Amino acid sequence: MGNVQIITDSTADIPESLTQELDIHVVPLKVHFGDETYEDGIDLDSAQFYQKLADSAVMPTTSQPTPYQFEEVYRGIHRTNPDSPLISIHLSANLSGTFQSAHLASQTIGDEIPITVIDSKRASYAIGLIVVEVAKLAKQGASLEVCQSRIDELLKDTTVLFMVDTMEYLQKNGRIGKASALVGSLLKIKPILSLNDDGEVFPFEKARGNKKAIQRIVNEFHERYGDDPVHVGISHAQAESTANELMERLKSEFNVSKSVIADIGPVIGTHVGPGALSISFARSGNQ
Structure with a gap:
């Protein structure tokens, strides 16, 4: 075979x-x-x-x-x-x-x-x-x-948490899922979103500003993965410098065996808009 x-x-x-x-x-x-x-x-x-x-x-x-x-x-x-x-x-x-x-x-x-x-x-x-x-x-x-x-x-095992600059794109394209409750309530609030077990967008948490949102995401990954070797992916929509800085931080705080920074492409970009940032973690295999 x-x-x-x-x-x-x-x-x-x-x-x-x-x-x-x-x-x-x-x-x-x-x-x-x-x-x-x-x-x-x-x-x-x-x-x-x-x-x-x-x-x-x-x-x-x-x-x-x-x-x-x-x-x-x-x-x-x-x-x-x-x-x-x-x-x-x-x-x-x-x-x-x-x-x-x-x-x-x-x-x-x-x-x-x-x-x-x-x-x-x-x-x-x-x-x-x-x-x-x-x-x-x-x-x-x-x-x-x-x-x-x-x-x-x-x-x-794979966990994804992501942030968007605006809910407009998710809402207008009908992919907002269970995060619809956040629309209209985001003044100075940065929503942290995820995908539930059914693969539907849902609100994970809210934070005040980018820095606090990123810290909350990092804390969550510490709780879930600890010191285990992990494959980390960051995908971004025109947020390359933020993605690079965050990856360097993750490499210093986690046991990162593989890291990938990727552009969010046209199709996903249509639904999340510019400025979106997504972080994915999974335990590495024995390869």
């Missing part, structure tokens, strides 16, 4: 250097500015997106790949790797129809190609962290069972 092949979608916000290094297949979602349509990360990168967002009079929208697009990706991988099982890990089904499209495609061709489709119940590099950890195992030749076992661990 060939190495397990790992597929994800562009909302995982994995840096291209990592997708190439670990042979991760990425299926793009789409961003729409009025009549203009772009493929996330293909013909619209993060810098171009945020500039367009600032210049545009219309709020962008997003759409998931069709089942047929996933089917074509799966068939293409299978032609090149006919003996390899496929694992396809995607954006929370409570935030997008991407998982459903992938699932429908797998049902159509499941008799021909062994595919496992997984709802990560997460977004941005909180998905990417899971994908990268499993892709490392797959590239080392780990079996399907070992890869699936590691995914099960990561689905239980």
